[in-house]
Amino acid sequence: MVKVIGLTGGIASGKSTVTNMLQEKGFTVIDADVAARKVVEVGEQAYHQIINEFGEQILQSDLSIDRAKLGAVIFHDESKRKQLNTIVHPAVRREMLLQKENAEQAGKNTVFMDIPLLYESKLTWMVEKVMVVYVDQDTQLKRLMERNDLSEEEAQARIRSQLPLSVKAERADIVIDNNETIEKTKDQVEEILMKWGLDP
Ligand SMILES: CC(C)(COP(=O)(O)OP(=O)(O)OC[C@H]1O[C@@H](n2cnc3c(N)ncnc32)[C@H](O)[C@@H]1O)[C@@H](O)C(=O)NCCC(=O)NCCS
Ligand SMILES: Nc1ncnc2c1ncn2[C@@H]1O[C@H](COP(=O)(O)OP(=O)(O)OP(=O)(O)O)[C@@H](O)[C@H]1O
Numbered sequence: 700m701v702k703v704i705g706l707t708g709g710i711a712s713g714k715s716t717v718t719n720m721l722q723e724k725g726f727t728v729i730d731a732d733v734a735a736r737k738v739v740e741v742g743e744q745a746y747h748q749i750i751n752e753f754g755e756q757i758l759q760s761d762l763s764i765d766r767a768k769l770g771a772v773i774f775h776d777e778s779k780r781k782q783l784n785t786i787v788h789p790a791v792r793r794e795m796l797l798q799k800e801n802a803e804q805a806g807k808n809t810v811f812m813d814i815p816l817l818y819e820s821k822l823t824w825m826v827e828k829v830m831v832v833y834v835d836q837d838t839q840l841k842r843l844m845e846r847n848d849l850s851e852e853e854a855q856a857r858i859r860s861q862l863p864l865s866v867k868a869e870r871a872d873i874v875i876d877n878n879e880t881i882e883k884t885k886d887q888v889e890e891i892l893m894k895w896g897l898d899p
Contacts, residue, residue: 705826
């Protein structure tokens with residue numbers, strides 16, 4: 700049986716950074732954000748449901764979903780965000796479980812699931828243990844504004860649409876402190892892999 704470890708945190712807290720470290724070591728990381736992009740590609744069931752719910756004005760000229768436009772709607776409106784989640788999340792879960800089965804069939808010992816909304820969406824049943832990538836509020840805001848070229852207000856709206864990172868850290872089996880250098884984060888990741896006896 701493949702071991703499934705959950706990797707979560709807040710927006711821009713460093714999950715992809717940790718994912719890169721795990722992948723460098725040969726681990727399979729199943730990424731919910733990547734799955735969420737795949738299941739809304741043109742022609743997919745969720746694609747049509749999104750157009751029904753949000754209208755054709757959220758499409759780009761090539762008919763794909765304009766993610767910036769959809770984001771501008773859902774990060775400022777909780778009920779719209781819930782509507783989008785109801786459409787997209789079941790398809791994301793199916794896609795992730797399929798990828799897990801593929802990894803198991805390929806003989807993998809461990810897979811990580813990078814799920815930003817693991818706690819919000821009550822998905823802990825999908826994983827055996829949870830690691831939370833943590834940063835303090837100021838660092839999160841600064842890194843998010845820089846990475847996505849967002850105003851402070853836009854960045855705060857995204858942060859506010861998630862459970863506070865401090866609450867996630869309290870619930871975690873283990874916390875990776877990503878406030879400092881990438882090297883220090885890497886050391887913590889290596890320590891956890893040893894402690895939990897994980898191999899790819
Ligand atoms: C709103 C969308 C179109 C914005 O796309 P964009 O390319 O700008 O962002 P991306 O998908 O890379 O997400 C970036 C981060 O935003 C946060 N985020 C995304 N969706 C949500 C949400 N519904 N609620 C809270 N935070 C979210 C996550 O931390 C995620 O890592 C997109 O995020 C989306 O389709 N969201 C709904 C699906 C979802 O919940 N995805 C998150 C994991 S399942
Ligand atoms: N220890 C660090 N020191 C400096 N910058 C960092 C560090 N860790 C991550 N970053 C930067 O912070 C930003 C957010 O990191 P990353 O993309 O890994 O977060 P994430 O949790 O995957 O975000 P999201 O889920 O929102 O996509 C990136 O621009 C990344 O390069």
